[in-house]
Amino acid sequence: MEGHNKTAEISQQMKEKGLRITPQRFAVYANLLSRCDHPTVDDILTEINRELPIASKASVYSALSVLREVGLVREVLLDEGVTRYDAKVEPHHHFVCEGCGQIKDLAWDVFKNLQLNPLPSGFQVNAYEITVKGCCDRCNLERVEDQNP
Amino acid sequence: MEGHNKTAEISQQMKEKGLRITPQRFAVYANLLSRCDHPTVDDILTEINRELPIASKASVYSALSVLREVGLVREVLLDEGVTRYDAKVEPHHHFVCEGCGQIKDLAWDVFKNLQLNPLPSGFQVNAYEITVKGCCDRCNLERVEDQNP
DNA sequence: TTAAATGCAAACTATTTGCACGTAA
């Protein structure tokens, strides 16, 4: 239930980045690795404190901050004024359901033949990311039901 | 200096959407039409109150809210935990300079041959938007100077 | 005339910060 990364592997990844390993940081990173729902700070906090209170909110912020600095996690910034986090750092895109707000990862190659026309001169591209907005199955269903009550 | 939309045209657009025209709303929308820098609420507030205090922050929030509801403006959500606004509502992409934070509009066709591979089933696409991150001329220059002092 | 908008201040939410205490290395 804790994901497929072994404790030692997780510690190893953090050590390689020069991070001191504390129970709080470990819990944050392990939790993030085990889920794919792009949780917020509160989501993570709730989850790691579920059985045994282990970390404060400030520590979760702090842990996420250093994990992001060393490249083990990244922020997912969409709408809503909340920062979400993701332990999947390879380039990929996101699908956001406008009904329920769920966020799904999209494989990098979900867009094919993506070619950048010359940008207005003076710009150098480092990265790009596509946010696809739409509706998931369940929300489509509910919408149809609303219109035919 | 106030952009190329005439007063009457701006009022007309707002009326067509069923909006009551108040000095505050008018100022907010006119200001947004006249600029292309994706301003924040504070940016707009400062600008419309520059010569003569005309609107409170709450009114700017309120004006932007209704303007967005009727589709005359849209939110631009990038990083930084601030909401930016844009009176250009046609689909387009954004370039964000990671150095100075400036945001440039990119024409819709700046990506050519963009084809969506089938999504994982159960998703219906309403819209998508590409955020390109990189460096503008000036910031590239500064970076080079930093490395060769 | 009157439903709707404004302005102020207080409330709320997400995040950051300062500092005394605790702990991983």
Added chain:
DNA sequence: TTACGTGCAAATAGTTTGCATTTAA
């Protein structure tokens, strides 16, 4: 042992809300 991390609480920033007053139509 000690530099670094944690926890708490206070501070900050962006945004929303309640309510009395004003105003566009």
